[in-house]
Amino acid sequence: MPLRALSYNGAMSQLLHRILCVLCALCLTSSLGAETIALKAAHLFDGKAKTLVPNGVVLIDGNTITAAGSNLAVPNDAKIIDLGDATLSPGFMDAHTHLTGDFYSEPYDELRLKDLEDSVATLAFKSVPHARATLAAGFTSVRDVGSEFFLDVALRNAIAAGIVEGPRMLVATKGIGATGGHFDRSNGFRDGLFGRQKDYTDGIADGPEEVRKAVRYEVKNGADVIKAAVSGGVLSLTDEVDVPQFSPEEMKALVEESHRLRKKVAVHCHGDEAAREAINAGVDSIEHGSFLKPATLELMKAKGTYLTPTLIAAEEILGKIDKYPPAVQAKARAAIAARSEMFRNAVKIGVKISFGTDAGVYPHGENAKEFALMTGLGMKPIDALICATSVDADLLGVSAKLGTLEKGKLADIVAMPGDPTQDITATQRVNFVMKDGKVVRQDAGK
Numbered sequence: 001m002p003l004r005a006l007s008y009n010g011a012m013s014q015l016l017h018r019i020l021c022v023l024c025a026l027c028l029t030s031s032l033g034a035e036t037i038a039l040k041a042a043h044l045f046d047g048k049a050k051t052l053v054p055n056g057v058v059l060i061d062g063n064t065i066t067a068a069g070s071n072l073a074v075p076n077d078a079k080i081i082d083l084g085d086a087t088l089s090p091g092f093m094d095a096h097t098h099l100t101g102d103f104y105s106e107p108y109d110e111l112r113l114k115d116l117e118d119s120v121a122t123l124a125f126k127s128v129p130h131a132r133a134t135l136a137a138g139f140t141s142v143r144d145v146g147s148e149f150f151l152d153v154a155l156r157n158a159i160a161a162g163i164v165e166g167p168r169m170l171v172a173t174k175g176i177g178a179t180g181g182h183f184d185r186s187n188g189f190r191d192g193l194f195g196r197q198k199d200y201t202d203g204i205a206d207g208p209e210e211v212r213k214a215v216r217y218e219v220k221n222g223a224d225v226i227k228a229a230v231s232g233g234v235l236s237l238t239d240e241v242d243v244p245q246f247s248p249e250e251m252k253a254l255v256e257e258s259h260r261l262r263k264k265v266a267v268h269c270h271g272d273e274a275a276r277e278a279i280n281a282g283v284d285s286i287e288h289g290s291f292l293k294p295a296t297l298e299l300m301k302a303k304g305t306y307l308t309p310t311l312i313a314a315e316e317i318l319g320k321i322d323k324y325p326p327a328v329q330a331k332a333r334a335a336i337a338a339r340s341e342m343f344r345n346a347v348k349i350g351v352k353i354s355f356g357t358d359a360g361v362y363p364h365g366e367n368a369k370e371f372a373l374m375t376g377l378g379m380k381p382i383d384a385l386i387c388a389t390s391v392d393a394d395l396l397g398v399s400a401k402l403g404t405l406e407k408g409k410l411a412d413i414v415a416m417p418g419d420p421t422q423d424i425t426a427t428q429r430v431n432f433v434m435k436d437g438k439v440v441r442q443d444a445g446k
């Protein structure tokens with residue numbers, strides 16, 4: 001149940017808040033009540049309106065927003081945090097992260113080797129700074145779409161319990177894919193090296209019944225969302241980047257079983273044919289989408305399927321392309337050559353575009369670079385901001401509680417200097433972060 005992880009802290013602090021209120025009533029004094037916080041800044045973006053409003057004010061009681069807007073009256077006893085020439089915004093969301101992954105710090109071959117050496121505990125410890133950097137950059141919620149050893153489940157729970165500092169997480173556990181496909185981690189190694197063929201417990205499934213079993217196994221182990229690879233990928237060694245890797249029957253089973261268990265389905269997909277089959281099967285989002293043709297984008301629009309473009313990932317790979325094996329280089333070049341036109345077409349056609357970056361392919365915490373890449377390919381700055389807030393909240397299924405600055409929403413709020421609709425790179429200089437009503441970063445204002 002997606003909201004469980006997201007609202008755990010909220011439920012606890014609401015309970016605490018209620019107990020405090022009862023104490024207040026008993027003492028006939030308000031001095032023990034939760035303090036109202038008033039955030040002020042020159043501009044406010046509410047997560048959905050097409051313009052910023054001036055003189056923004058957000059009032060927060062406990063972990064909940066009680067009012068947000070322009071020139072609101074501030075209660076006398078409120079604690080005021082005035083951020084000056086800045087813009088208040090709902091906390092950013094990233095619909096495509098790998099907080100437990102590091103695919104960038106060393107050359108490709110060394111990372112593949114390290115992947116076999118690190119203990120599960122080492123991998124877990126390495127994830128802690130990734131989570132902290134993501135939150136500090138203003139990303140207060142993420143949909144984490146692929147991890148190993150259920151590290152993502154443990155990280156999500158540790159963050160919700162206040163043990164580790166990080167964003168609210170929805171997690172996918174292991175990516176589901178076909179034998180020899182993008183998610184088959186024995187790809188490119190000597191056959192039999194790992195003692196047995198990968199199976200549904202590794203996310204590897206062939207045939208509709210195995211796909212169903214993989215979905216059930218992941219939900220049993222804590223998945224909030226299901227991730228699958230339906231076409232080849234760039235960083236995997238032996239598959240072609242755009243070929244379909246699941247049959248239509250397998251895709252149908254994937255979507256049917258996930259939706260039956262009330263989980264959404266995000267599919268890694270670069271190829272056009274695989275995307276069409278996945279969209280027709282009813283997936284909720286297409287991740288990457290490099291080679292999608294206009295007719296396929298029209299189909300997405302008609303079906304309401306989201307596109308998660310992950311533009312930074314391609315930039316990162318392109319920036320050090322000679323560090324990859326020739327097979328990966330060729331795939332990366334082809335995908336990157338295709339994706340700019342695909343993105344422009346998606347904007348023009350009006351496909352629902354979510355904000356997602358593939359964090360882990362590039363260093364965690366640099367997520368906001370995606371904004372400038374989106375606007376560089378023709379999206380308006382305000383629309384890019386809407387993608388990272390209310391659109392992502394819809395895709396994640398959390399819009400009842402998150403994604404906008406409105407009365408009753410959880411207080412996940414960020415601020416950045418100046419006006420991001422004039423200079424979108426302001427999103428890379430977030431200087432205030434509040435999550436669940438608590439200030440986790442403040443290096444501006446008073």
Ligand SMILES: [Zn+2]
Binds near residue numbers: 096097098145146358
């Ligand atoms: Zn990814």
